[in-house]
């Protein structure tokens with residue numbers, strides 16, 4: 508399944524299989540949803556699997572456009 512817009516906040520990701528571009532999102536350098544860099548603001552958390560079996564949370568950023576979008580589409584933001 509390939510989606511042009513992958514919201515990294517969905518699910519728990521395997522860090523060994525994340526493309527470089529996804530790391531920019533995890534580090535908050537790009538929008539967690541579309542990968543853009545306009546008007547970024549705190550956008551919740553994304554999670555990667557930890558070798559110990561737990562998961563690691565990343566404080567991610569979201570851009571203006573996706574912020575509007577996700578407010579109307581998913582209401583379980585917190």
Ligand SMILES: [Zn+2]
Pocket residue numbers: 538539540541542543569570571572573574
């Ligand atoms: Zn975005």
